[in-house]
Amino acid sequence: MTFSGIIAPRWLVYGIIIIGLLALVACGAAAPEPAPAAPSGGSSASAQPAAPAQPAAPAEQAQPSQPSQPSQPSQPAQAAQPEPQATVSAEVGQGAIGAQAKEATPTPAPAPAAESMEVAEPAITRLEVARGPTTWDLIDPVAGRGDLPILLPLFEGLVQFDQFTDSVPMLSPEWSTKEDFSVWTFQLRDDVQFHYGWGNMSAKDVEHTLFQERRQDHNDSRAGTWRDLLKEVVMPEGPDGHVVELHLNKPEPIMTTYVSTNYTAVIRSKDHWDAGGGELSAEFEPNETGIQLTANEPIGTGPYRFAEHAESQYVIYDAPEFTHWRKTPDFPELKIHFVREPTTQLAMLSVGEVHAAEIPRDLQPSALRVGMKVITGTTPAIRLVGFMGGNFIPSRPEFDDTQPMTNPLVRQAMNMAIDRDEINEVFFSGRAELMMQTHSHVKFPGWQPEWLDRFEAEYGYNPDRARELLAEAGYPEGFEITHQSYPRPGLPEMQDIGELVNSYWQEIGIKSNFQPVERAVNTKLLRSQGTHNTAWLHTGSFTEPTRAIFVYHYSPTGAARFENPYFDTQYEALEIAGTLEDRDQLIREMGEYCFDSHCSIPLFWVPFEFMVNPEYIAEWLTPGVFGVRDFEYIKAAN
Amino acid sequence: MDISRIGGIPVGVAPAGFGKFIAEARRYPLIPMFILVVLLVFPAITAQWIAPHDPYKVNPRERLTPPAWSGPQYFDGVEVRPAGSWENILGTDKLGRDVLSRIMHGARYSLSISLLAILAGGVVGSGLGVLAGYFGGMLDHVVMRLVDIFITIPGLLFALVLAIVLGPSFSTIVLVVAVILWPRFARMSRAETLSMRSRDFVSRAKVSGCSDTRIMLRHIFPNVVNPLVVLVTLEVGHVILLEATLSFLGAGIPRPIPAWGLMVSDGRDLIVGGNGWWVSLFPGMAILLVVLSMNLSGDWLRDKLDPKLRNR
Numbered sequence: 001m002t003f004s005g006i007i008a009p010r011w012l013v014y015g016i017i018i019i020g021l022l023a024l025v026a027c028g029a030a031a032p033e034p035a036p037a038a039p040s041g042g043s044s045a046s047a048q049p050a051a052p053a054q055p056a057a058p059a060e061q062a063q064p065s066q067p068s069q070p071s072q073p074s075q076p077a078q079a080a081q082p083e084p085q086a087t088v089s090a091e092v093g094q095g096a097i098g099a100q101a102k103e104a105t106p107t108p109a110p111a112p113a114a115e116s117m118e119v120a121e122p123a124i125t126r127l128e129v130a131r132g133p134t135t136w137d138l139i140d141p142v143a144g145r146g147d148l149p150i151l152l153p154l155f156e157g158l159v160q161f162d163q164f165t166d167s168v169p170m171l172s173p174e175w176s177t178k179e180d181f182s183v184w185t186f187q188l189r190d191d192v193q194f195h196y197g198w199g200n201m202s203a204k205d206v207e208h209t210l211f212q213e214r215r216q217d218h219n220d221s222r223a224g225t226w227r228d229l230l231k232e233v234v235m236p237e238g239p240d241g242h243v244v245e246l247h248l249n250k251p252e253p254i255m256t257t258y259v260s261t262n263y264t265a266v267i268r269s270k271d272h273w274d275a276g277g278g279e280l281s282a283e284f285e286p287n288e289t290g291i292q293l294t295a296n297e298p299i300g301t302g303p304y305r306f307a308e309h310a311e312s313q314y315v316i317y318d319a320p321e322f323t324h325w326r327k328t329p330d331f332p333e334l335k336i337h338f339v340r341e342p343t344t345q346l347a348m349l350s351v352g353e354v355h356a357a358e359i360p361r362d363l364q365p366s367a368l369r370v371g372m373k374v375i376t377g378t379t380p381a382i383r384l385v386g387f388m389g390g391n392f393i394p395s396r397p398e399f400d401d402t403q404p405m406t407n408p409l410v411r412q413a414m415n416m417a418i419d420r421d422e423i424n425e426v427f428f429s430g431r432a433e434l435m436m437q438t439h440s441h442v443k444f445p446g447w448q449p450e451w452l453d454r455f456e457a458e459y460g461y462n463p464d465r466a467r468e469l470l471a472e473a474g475y476p477e478g479f480e481i482t483h484q485s486y487p488r489p490g491l492p493e494m495q496d497i498g499e500l501v502n503s504y505w506q507e508i509g510i511k512s513n514f515q516p517v518e519r520a521v522n523t524k525l526l527r528s529q530g531t532h533n534t535a536w537l538h539t540g541s542f543t544e545p546t547r548a549i550f551v552y553h554y555s556p557t558g559a560a561r562f563e564n565p566y567f568d569t570q571y572e573a574l575e576i577a578g579t580l581e582d583r584d585q586l587i588r589e590m591g592e593y594c595f596d597s598h599c600s601i602p603l604f605w606v607p608f609e610f611m612v613n614p615e616y617i618a619e620w621l622t623p624g625v626f627g628v629r630d631f632e633y634i635k636a637a638n
Numbered sequence: 639m640d641i642s643r644i645g646g647i648p649v650g651v652a653p654a655g656f657g658k659f660i661a662e663a664r665r666y667p668l669i670p671m672f673i674l675v676v677l678l679v680f681p682a683i684t685a686q687w688i689a690p691h692d693p694y695k696v697n698p699r700e701r702l703t704p705p706a707w708s709g710p711q712y713f714d715g716v717e718v719r720p721a722g723s724w725e726n727i728l729g730t731d732k733l734g735r736d737v738l739s740r741i742m743h744g745a746r747y748s749l750s751i752s753l754l755a756i757l758a759g760g761v762v763g764s765g766l767g768v769l770a771g772y773f774g775g776m777l778d779h780v781v782m783r784l785v786d787i788f789i790t791i792p793g794l795l796f797a798l799v800l801a802i803v804l805g806p807s808f809s810t811i812v813l814v815v816a817v818i819l820w821p822r823f824a825r826m827s828r829a830e831t832l833s834m835r836s837r838d839f840v841s842r843a844k845v846s847g848c849s850d851t852r853i854m855l856r857h858i859f860p861n862v863v864n865p866l867v868v869l870v871t872l873e874v875g876h877v878i879l880l881e882a883t884l885s886f887l888g889a890g891i892p893r894p895i896p897a898w899g900l901m902v903s904d905g906r907d908l909i910v911g912g913n914g915w916w917v918s919l920f921p922g923m924a925i926l927l928v929v930l931s932m933n934l935s936g937d938w939l940r941d942k943l944d945p946k947l948r949n950r
Binding site: 341342343346347360362363365366368369422423425426485492495496499500502503514515516 | 694695696698699701702713718732733806888892893894906907908909910913914
């Protein structure tokens with residue numbers, strides 16, 4: 001053997017082993033950590049559902065200032081040519097519907113509150129934020145290919161939801177509806193300007209926006225809702241006036257939900273669209289040219305305006321050329337970085353490259369140690385729920401009632417096998433709220449307090465009872481299922497929770513094969529009614545129940561998770577319900593049905609958490625629905 | 639005349655006793671072989687008996703327990719991470735599963751995937767290579783062009799695409815790796831066959847009436863097998879690395895199977911900040927040491943089997 005052949009490699013091996021041992025000793029040293037600042041912002045809640053915090057005052061309303069009219073429209077900054085990055089599913093991009101409908105009577109305009117005169121001088125002018133990639137890497141509200149968190153700094157809706165998901169005025173200071181909810185009248189503010197000198201907002205911009213929401217090439221499922229719902233938009237004061245009437249095809253008591261920012265019905269400039277060329281006038285037809293125009297030069301009325309977009313890398317926003325009517329952000333510039341790896345986000349936050357980041361809970365101690373702070377959303381923003389496949393309406397040829405999970409006893413057993421307290425304690429430090437069934441929350445219509453009392457007996461962790469239920473259902477030896485798991489934004493623990501749930505099912509004898517997949521694989525199964533013997537966990541948003549019932553239970557969608565003729569009938573009744581009381585009753589009945597039949601695996605409402613550098617950010621009130629947002633409400637540290 | 643000293647220079651002095659043992663031992667790559675046995679072969683065979691815990695048994699309340707020798711971690715005066723426990727010598731992962739037990743069971747997957755994939759790729763590749771080299775002509779042309787095509791495709795990219803299309807599973811990984819490996823065996827066996835085909839013993843076998851099949855199996859293949867054995871030993875390390883890479887990227891062995899690459903991937907978010915460095919480090923070191931040892935052993939075997947290098 002030669003030196004180079006054997007001797008040198010041998011010493012190489014020795015070297016590597018020594019280095020490895022040194023690394024072990026270094027990593028495993030039991031040195032006490034220095035005592036950094038205590039974490040703040042992370043609220044602690046028990047596993048029992050808790051009433052959300054009392055709503056505070058509505059979002060800050062700034063003293064309207066006289067807009068300065070630019071003499072010439074300036075050119076928007078050039079942006080990279082965006083392209084669609086992925087397909088979108090039925091739920092992606094939907095706004096959180098959020099609030100209880102309460103606007104059957106005219107809503108008074110809020111008295112504008114003067115913006116604090118003592119604005120802290122921020123240590124920096126540009127706020128930099130790191131977050132995971134969005135589903136759509138576009139700023140495109142026209143075709144539904146832009147995700148809310150990157151649209152919201154630029155755009156505003158007629159109504160907004162505040163930090164506690166209550167409807168509060170935005171571009172519409174007051175609204176009213178007829179008794180039967182079929183006509184809604186929205187007053188518009190007359191002091192709202194579009195960015196880059198595209199003029200004042202008026203009725204024609206609302207009409208233009210709501211027409212576009214019904215475009216044939218709209219990528220979001222809400223387009224179908226708009227087509228069904230909206231008959232016409234009437235402008236009593238003319239196109240340049242400040243009143244719009246929405247005439248509907250059917251009564252809609254929760255119309256404010258649909259015209260809110262959380263439903264992405266954000267108001268765009270008609271002048272800007274028209275300036276793109278005469279061929280853009282056919283607004284119901286597919287029109288890629290117009291879409292590209294708007295995506296490249298998004299013109300909104302938000303507290304930030306568009307500056308630059310590098311696909312899959314970042315978006316830069318800056319302050320509009322006028323004093324914004326609602327809120328002047330403490331940070332005049334904003335840059336959102338799209339960073340896939342949480343560890344990279346952590347590194348960026350730690351070295352000061354960004355001032356806020358979405359840090360998974362497992363990594364939060366590392367950031368706390370270097371003085372960062374946890375910010376918790378004001379709502380339980382993430383709906384974590386499981387579904388058991390094969391539950392189709394009997395009229396479908398794919399329905400097979402010999403499949404185990406079509407048996408309610410089996411579904412109850414699968415629920416009772418899960419130790420929810422353990423999951424909550426281990427993954428969420430007890431901060432998640434227990435979910436009663438798929439679509440209900442104490443904040444939403446249709447809540448039934450009795451569920452709290454019955455939950456332990458019907459769903460509580462009891463593996464022995466679960467085995468008995470399996471035996472009663474005729475499966476004493478269990479059965480085989482595939483447990484699909486796919487990653488979801490905002491909940492990096494999803495795969496681990498999935499594996500844990502899998503092990504719970506295995507403990508009661510179900511041969512559950514854990515199968516990590518992409519979301520598209522599950523969606524394909526759903527749409528082809530091929531979910532027999534397949535279970536999966538899913539996350540949704542903190543949305544008003546109607547939308548969740550539609551997506552999860554209404555069989556004509558072709559991709560509902562638990563179908564039943566009862567749900568179809570009730571949902572159709574809900575769509576035409578004439579009063580809020582009727583709606584409340586229908587939603588509660590559907591909730592009862594879902595609860596009693598164990599139609600899903602309700603797990604948790606999880607608050608969204610992210611971390612900030614307290615040297616720059618003092619306070620950030622946000623619901624956290626859809627991730628980091630509401631940048632204009634950040635209070636800069638002195 | 640003292641034949642041990644020629645011109646005052648000692649030659650051919652045979653050591654005795656322990657020195658003899660050491661001298662003999664130095665002729666073999668003992669450390670790499672020891673590592674292979676300890677980290678790969680022995681655990682792969684005996685994991686179900688010697689592993690301290692069930693590698694699939696989750697224990698969430700014990701998640702991210704550090705290795706036995708690690709002390710407690712404090713934050714703001716409060717203990718946020720307990721000290722390690724000898725119950726879980728190398729700590730636990732995010733679901734409280736024992737890392738050591740998972741590494742031991744992971745060795746089984748690494749070894750079995752390597753062996754099955756190399757067996758499949760080797761049989762197909764060397765079979766086609768021998769056929770192409772022996773018969774030549776159109777068959778040789780077609781096989782070699784196929785080899786050229788497969789070799790020009792980037793291996794990892796090809797494996798990723800195949801694994802994603804077919805869905806991650808044990809059998810998919812074996813198939814994917816075999817598809818990547820077979821051209822290397824085909825090329826080497828063809829080259830060796832070409833050099834054997836014109837040798838006298840092959841001509842004599844033909845003259846004596848042996849069939850083509852018999853000549854290939856009994857006369858050519860035994861002479862081709864040495865370089866193929868070396869190739870096998872070198873490829874084992876490559877296959878383990880490829881499997882680990884695919885698993886790391888989520889296209890390999892699916893959860894919750896304790897594949898080494900998957901374990902590294904599971905813990906990569908925890909490396910920073912010391913929250914769970916052990917989840918990735920130990921399976922990563924296992925991969926490193928096994929692949930390195932396998933390559934060193936392969937080099938040694940190549941030297942031993944090559945007459946030109948044997949006595950250097």
